Amino acid sequence: MDKISLSKSNYSEWVIRNSLYWLTSVTNWQLSDSDSFWTISLKENNDQVVSQLHRLLNDYKLREIIANKTQRITDSIAVNVLTSIDSRLKSQ
Amino acid sequence: MKLMPFNFEPLDEESYFISNIAGFSSFVNLKQLESIIDFGQTFNPELDRLLENKLFISAPSSVNTAIASLASALGKRVTIGLEFKPIFMIVPTLRCDHSCKYCQVSRASINASGFDLDKKLIPKIIDTIALLSTPPYKLELQGGEPLLRFDLVELIYQLAEEKLGGDSIEMVIATSLSLVSDEIIDWARSRNVVFSVSLDGNQLVHDKNRIHPSGNAYQLAINGIKKIQSQLGMHRISTVTTVTDELIKNPLSLLDTHKALGLLDLFVRPVSPYGFATTRSSVNYSMQEYMQFYAQLWDGIKQYRAQGLPFVEHSAAIHIKKLFVPGFSSYADLKSPSGVVLNCVLFNYDGHVYGSDESRMLQKVNPQLDFSAGTVGEISFADSDYYKNLTSASFNFLHPGCENCAFLPFCGSDPCQNISMQGEPIGDKSLSTFCEYHKSMFKFLVNKYNTSADDKSLIEDWIHA
Amino acid sequence: MPEVLRNDLFERAAGESKLSGFYVLRKCQPLIPGFLPQVIVYENSSTVINPETPALINSELFRAIEDGDIANINPNGKIRVILSRRANHNTLLLTERCDNRCQFCSQPPKDGDDSWLLEQAILAICAFNLDGEIGLSGGEPLLYRDDFIRLLDTTIEHAPRTRLHILTNGRAFADLSFTKSVAQRTEHLSMSFGIPLYAANSAVHDKLVGAEGAFNETVKGIINAGNSGINIELRFIPTSENAQELPFVAEYANRVFTNINQISVMNMEPMGWARKNWDELYLHPLEYPLILEYAAKITRQNSTPLYLFNYPLCQLPEHLHELSVQSISDWKNYYPEECSSCSMKSQCGGFFASAKGKFLQSPQRYI
Numbered sequence: 001m002d003k004i005s006l007s008k009s010n011y012s013e014w015v016i017r018n019s020l021y022w023l024t025s026v027t028n029w030q031l032s033d034s035d036s037f038w039t040i041s042l043k044e045n046n047d048q049v050v051s052q053l054h055r056l057l058n059d060y061k062l063r064e065i066i067a068n069k070t071q072r073i074t075d076s077i078a079v080n081v082l083t084s085i086d087s088r089l090k091s092q
Numbered sequence: 093m094k095l096m097p098f099n100f101e102p103l104d105e106e107s108y109f110i111s112n113i114a115g116f117s118s119f120v121n122l123k124q125l126e127s128i129i130d131f132g133q134t135f136n137p138e139l140d141r142l143l144e145n146k147l148f149i150s151a152p153s154s155v156n157t158a159i160a161s162l163a164s165a166l167g168k169r170v171t172i173g174l175e176f177k178p179i180f181m182i183v184p185t186l187r188c189d190h191s192c193k194y195c196q197v198s199r200a201s202i203n204a205s206g207f208d209l210d211k212k213l214i215p216k217i218i219d220t221i222a223l224l225s226t227p228p229y230k231l232e233l234q235g236g237e238p239l240l241r242f243d244l245v246e247l248i249y250q251l252a253e254e255k256l257g258g259d260s261i262e263m264v265i266a267t268s269l270s271l272v273s274d275e276i277i278d279w280a281r282s283r284n285v286v287f288s289v290s291l292d293g294n295q296l297v298h299d300k301n302r303i304h305p306s307g308n309a310y311q312l313a314i315n316g317i318k319k320i321q322s323q324l325g326m327h328r329i330s331t332v333t334t335v336t337d338e339l340i341k342n343p344l345s346l347l348d349t350h351k352a353l354g355l356l357d358l359f360v361r362p363v364s365p366y367g368f369a370t371t372r373s374s375v376n377y378s379m380q381e382y383m384q385f386y387a388q389l390w391d392g393i394k395q396y397r398a399q400g401l402p403f404v405e406h407s408a409a410i411h412i413k414k415l416f417v418p419g420f421s422s423y424a425d426l427k428s429p430s431g432v433v434l435n436c437v438l439f440n441y442d443g444h445v446y447g448s449d450e451s452r453m454l455q456k457v458n459p460q461l462d463f464s465a466g467t468v469g470e471i472s473f474a475d476s477d478y479y480k481n482l483t484s485a486s487f488n489f490l491h492p493g494c495e496n497c498a499f500l501p502f503c504g505s506d507p508c509q510n511i512s513m514q515g516e517p518i519g520d521k522s523l524s525t526f527c528e529y530h531k532s533m534f535k536f537l538v539n540k541y542n543t544s545a546d547d548k549s550l551i552e553d554w555i556h557a
Numbered sequence: 558m559p560e561v562l563r564n565d566l567f568e569r570a571a572g573e574s575k576l577s578g579f580y581v582l583r584k585c586q587p588l589i590p591g592f593l594p595q596v597i598v599y600e601n602s603s604t605v606i607n608p609e610t611p612a613l614i615n616s617e618l619f620r621a622i623e624d625g626d627i628a629n630i631n632p633n634g635k636i637r638v639i640l641s642r643r644a645n646h647n648t649l650l651l652t653e654r655c656d657n658r659c660q661f662c663s664q665p666p667k668d669g670d671d672s673w674l675l676e677q678a679i680l681a682i683c684a685f686n687l688d689g690e691i692g693l694s695g696g697e698p699l700l701y702r703d704d705f706i707r708l709l710d711t712t713i714e715h716a717p718r719t720r721l722h723i724l725t726n727g728r729a730f731a732d733l734s735f736t737k738s739v740a741q742r743t744e745h746l747s748m749s750f751g752i753p754l755y756a757a758n759s760a761v762h763d764k765l766v767g768a769e770g771a772f773n774e775t776v777k778g779i780i781n782a783g784n785s786g787i788n789i790e791l792r793f794i795p796t797s798e799n800a801q802e803l804p805f806v807a808e809y810a811n812r813v814f815t816n817i818n819q820i821s822v823m824n825m826e827p828m829g830w831a832r833k834n835w836d837e838l839y840l841h842p843l844e845y846p847l848i849l850e851y852a853a854k855i856t857r858q859n860s861t862p863l864y865l866f867n868y869p870l871c872q873l874p875e876h877l878h879e880l881s882v883q884s885i886s887d888w889k890n891y892y893p894e895e896c897s898s899c900s901m902k903s904q905c906g907g908f909f910a911s912a913k914g915k916f917l918q919s920p921q922r923y924i
Contacts, residue, residue: 021493024522059102063496065129070097073159077097077113080163084784085171114812145757145805154759157773164780165813417858418811555858 002045004053006038011057015064016040019056026052093132093140093149096158100125101498103539113489114165115418115501116146119542169501170487172421173429179230180221181438181449184209184244186236190268190309193301194334194363199236208241209441216468217439218251224437227260234449236441239271242279249283264288269316270304277323287320289313291331294345297338317353326354333360335385340377343389347396347403359406360389362529364509379528383536390540394550402553409554411533414502416555424448426504426530430486433465433473443467447479450508457512482507485517493521499534561910563644563887567618569634576611577632579639579677581684584624592684592715598622627681640685646886647685648692649678651705655697657726658767661794661838663828666696675701679708683715690720699729709742720747722790727752728771730778730787740785749788749818752779756802757809765798783816791820796838800845807852811859820856822849824867826909827916841918842872849877870905871921878904885909895920 006016016031016038023029028043042049067074098112100120108125111117124134132149133140143149150158186207188199200207221229231252238245245265252261263285272287280287291313292298298310306312320329331350333339339346350358362382377385393403413420424431433447444464446452455463465473473479486505488494497503506526510519521527540547569576581595588595588610596611600619605612618636622628627640640647652674655666682691699705712719727750730736742748752775756762759772783789791810793803803822810817825831825839842849849865856863865877866884873881883906892907899905901923908917 018496021520022522024520025528055102059100060496062100062125062129066095066097069095069129073155074097076159077163077166080160081167081170084164084167084780116808116812141758142805145802145809151759153770154773157759157776160777160780161809161813164784164815167784168813168815413858418808419859552854 002042004040004042004050006040006057008033008036008038011038011061012064015057015060018060018063019053022056023049023053093144094152094155094158095129095132096147096150096162098148099496099498099500101535103535103542107539107542109498109535109538109542110148111498111501112147112162113501114147114162115169116148117415117498117538118142118146118148119538166489168419169421170429172419173427174434175421176225176434177422178225178433178435178437179232179424180225181232181234181436182209182217182248183234183236183439183441183452184238184241184248186441187240188235188237188268189240189270189304190237191303193303194336202240207236207441209244209439210443211244211247213439213443213468214244214247214251218248218255220439220445220468220471221252221437222255227257229256229261230264231261232264232266234266234438237268237271238265239267239276242271242276246279249285253283258284262286267316268302268304268309268313269320270309270312272316272319277319280320280324280328286327287316287329289317289329289331290334291317291349292333292336293339293342294349297336297342297345300338301334301336314353317355321354329355330357331355331359333358334364335360335362335377335382337376340381340385343385344392346389347392350403351396351401356401356403357406358403360386361407379525379532382529383532386533386536390536394546397550404554404557406557408533408537409557411502411530411537412551412554415534415538416552425506428486428488428504429483430505430507432482432486432507433479434483439468440464445471447473447482448508450506450512451478454508454512482517491518491521493527497521497531499531502534503530561888562890563641564617564621565638565641565644565888567615567621567636567638569630569636570614575632576613577630579681580628580630582613582618582622582624582626582628582638584619584622592680593627596628625685627685629677640681640687640691642687644887646692647687647690648694648886649681650695651675651678651693651698651708652696652700654700655695655726656700656728656768657697657771659830660765660767660834661796661825661829661831663826663831664694664696665829672701672704675704675708679711682708682712682719686716686719688718690722692722692724694724697726697728698723699725699735702729702732702735706738706742709739709746709748713742713745717746720749722749722751724751726766726771726775727754727778727782728774730782731774733781736778736781736785736787740782740787743787749790750782751790751792751821752782753792753794754779754806754809755793755796755799757805758802761799761802765796779814783814787816789814789817791817793820793822794825795822795840795842795845795848796825797840798838800840800848803845803848803852804855807855807863811855811861817861820852820861820863822852822863822865824865824872826867827911828909832911832916835916842868843874846874846877849873849880853877853880867906867909869908869918869920870901871899871923872918881906883907893917893920895922899923 020029020031027049030041032039096112098110100108100110102108106121108120108122109117110120127134128149144151147158147162186200187202187204189202233245249263261284265285266288269287269289292302295310302309304312317329333346393405396403410423410426414426421427424435432451436448438446438449438452440446440452444467446464451463463478465471465476465479486507488503488505489500494500507517509526510517510524513525514520537551541551576596579593581591581593583595583597586606596613598619599605599612599614600616602614622638623642626638626642629637629639639649652671653667654671754762754775755765762772763769779789793806795803807820810820824842827835853863863880865881868881870878870881885906889910890907891910892902896902899922
């Protein structure tokens with residue numbers, strides 16, 4: 001097993017765990033961490049798997065920014081949906 | 093401009109498909125995606141206007157309107173998804189004259205006893221249908237081979253006609269057609285009945301997995317199709333194709349087989365991973381191989397269409413409608429909440445009632461558990477923990493793995509498959525065949541839509557198929 | 558305008574009693590006291606039966622009306638038949654005030670208290686007691702919210718078979734409690750609301766309607782109304798500023814809104830401010846057939862139909878003819894000279910009477 005180290009200041013746990021979630025279908029992996037690093041051990045460690053992991057990490061970093069920037073909006077949508085379903089059911 | 097929540101999916105190194113919970117979608121490149129996320133705009137006025145119109149970004153003064161709009165759209169989708177519009181499946185017998193290698197429900201041998209529906213239950217079944225739904229009533233006879241008990245088929249139709257009205261019922265008989273006689277044709281002539289037959293490809297492909305004692309499953313199906321076409325009309329028969337190792341090597345043979353019969357509608361799908369199907373040797377292909385097969389089939393269809401043969405492949409058409417037709421939710425196997433119970437009520441030969449065909453398969457594989465909602469006359473889906481959990485666990489926007497997926501608003505969930513494969517209804521999507529298949533199809537289609545004008549116009553045609 | 562399909566304007570003869578205001582036009586006795594004063598219309602002086610009751614002697618008017626039609630007689634003696642059992646559309650003006658300033662408004666708003674219009678309208682609806690549809694327009698008919706609710710309640714009580722179609726900018730429905738009180742009345746009275754949305758974004762919509770913040774209120778209004786079960790006809794007028802927005806509005810309607818019964822795309826009427834801004838705003842329909850087609854395609858996939866209003870057939874590509882509705886109200890509808898030998902005339906909606914000179918897009922005969 002080869003290991004990939006990623007700095008905790010660059011990658012949040014959310015990004016790491018979501019990326020690894022989708023790596024399951026590609027290869028087996030193990031995750032450990034120290035104070036400042038995530039360490040991912042990959043059973044199959046070829047270029048394809050590593051580039052797949054980096055693509056996932058990159059995409060999830062973008063998704064994390066969207067989620068952070070829109071959290072308040074997402075919350076109010078949820079409240080709005082419940083109100084709108086409620087009123088629709090009442091009008092039927 | 094203000095960023096609104098959305099999901100994205102990479103299509104290749106450059107292009108991204110984006111969508112939001114309202115079901116709006118579009119395409120951007122990586123640079124534009126990053127710019128939207130960083131600055132809430134792409135600085136291309138035309139694209140920014142489009143993104144605003146589709147609620148990916150919002151003018152600062154309209155954020156609350158955008159929130160209300162996204163919420164209303166999501167509420168609309170959930171409300172439509174929760175509508176109770178079931179197809180009623182009835183299994184007159186589990187016995188079958190075929191012993192196909194991947195038969196999903198298992199089967200009983202042709203001479204076995206105790207696998208037929210009790211005649212006395214039929215009036216109660218029809219009463220239940222009348223109670224549960226409104227016209228038009230869709231009845232689907234499943235098997236086994238339903239035509240082994242044509243007398244029950246006749247009786248079901250007759251009682252349904254009396255109770256529900258002849259103009260209000262549509263009956264589909266799922267059959268191998270080995271038993272279609274002149275008597276059955278005569279009966280069907282003046283009735284609202286269509287036949288659905290499995291056709292896996294040419295003779296070699298079909299007979300490899302579909303086993304009739306005569307060794308002639310293919311020929312029997314072809315004879316039946318021709319008989320129905322010539323005596324009842326072309327529209328009275330449709331086919332379903334299960335893709336096997338044999339077909340995957342030769343996609344075009346499927347088109348030739350259909351073309352020779354004058355059939356331009358296909359319904360093609362991978363073998364379902366339920367119960368018995370994958371334990372047999374007929375399926376060894378990966379989803380990647382399936383999609384390679386599908387891409388070849390697609391090109392073949394395009395070539396035929398250019399020659400004036402407007403083939404339609406309905407699996408793709410369903411994915412296309414999910415993407416582009418707001419409110420399309422009538423296909424039970426690709427919706428969220430799942431179509432279990434909401435879109436299907438199944439009356440089994442033994443009098444047990446299920447919320448889906450898959451639930452009866454689970455029952456067969458796990459006889460120690462109860463997957464039914466009781467028996468005819470004494471049904472309650474609400475009292476069944478299984479159905480309660482199933483429905484509440486089938487809202488995909490709550491699922492890990494789904495919540496960040498750009499195909500979320502168009503996809504569905506299959507809690508039965510997750511139970512069958514992973515032992516619980518939500519499942520790990522990275523290991524889910526359902527996820528892999530549907531995501532692959534969506535990706536294939538939106539990529540085609542985005543990259544070629546030809547493919548785009550075919551896809552727009554199939555919106556209406 | 559002699560060539561309109563149904564004349565609705567008449568003159569009081571000199572010397573006739575100085576009636577003015579809203580009247581029920583009667584053709585026979587007896588007069589029963591009701592919501593409005595009544596006046597007998599005689600064909601000529603020899604048919605006068607009861608010289609004591611208020612009367613109009615006017616053969617033209619006599620032949621144009623049915624017993625029970627409603628007229629507005631102004632102090633100068635002009636008689637306008639405002640509710641007619643023979644008309645293809647009946648419309649009442651509830652107010653001339655409006656909170657939008659649409660660049661193409663065919664009936665530019667006026668300021669000042671005109672709440673008497675709504676009071677007269679209530680009486681007219683009840684007196685007319687039609688088993689059919691009456692349109693309510695403005696101005697903005699929902700501006701006087703409580704009075705509008707009173708109009709609904711009075712109609713429910715005295716003319717319950719009347720169906721109301723209200724043309725509104727929908728902004729009042731942004732107020733959920735007002736929406737709820739309208740929605741409650743839909744159980745007892747058939748009504749639908751025509752609400753225009755000119756874009757799926759605030760910049761374009763607000764510019765066209767001349768009011769900042771209008772988009773936000775109209776969109777929230779449509780969401781509230783639809784989700785409360787109120788029937789909505791969504792309207793769109795293509796101009797050079799917003800024609801390309803139509804497909805987005807159609808998709809928005811299908812994904813976001815509920816209870817949209819129909820999307821109506823309406824050709825601009827050369828009246829009011831539309832005349833003034835004609836050169837900047839008017840877009841000939843043959844400049845946007847692809848947009849119409851695309852929007853129609855979007856809606857055809859759903860259950861919401863899209864129709865084209867006020868389009869003479871010769872200005873549409875033939876495959877869009879089936880979406881076209883003969884829609885222009887008969888009192889302002891005409892067919893220019895060129896139409897007389899056109900084979901499609903009977904299926905065609907014709908032109909606005911106001912479409913003359915530069916406002917008339919030359920008709921093309923179908924032979």
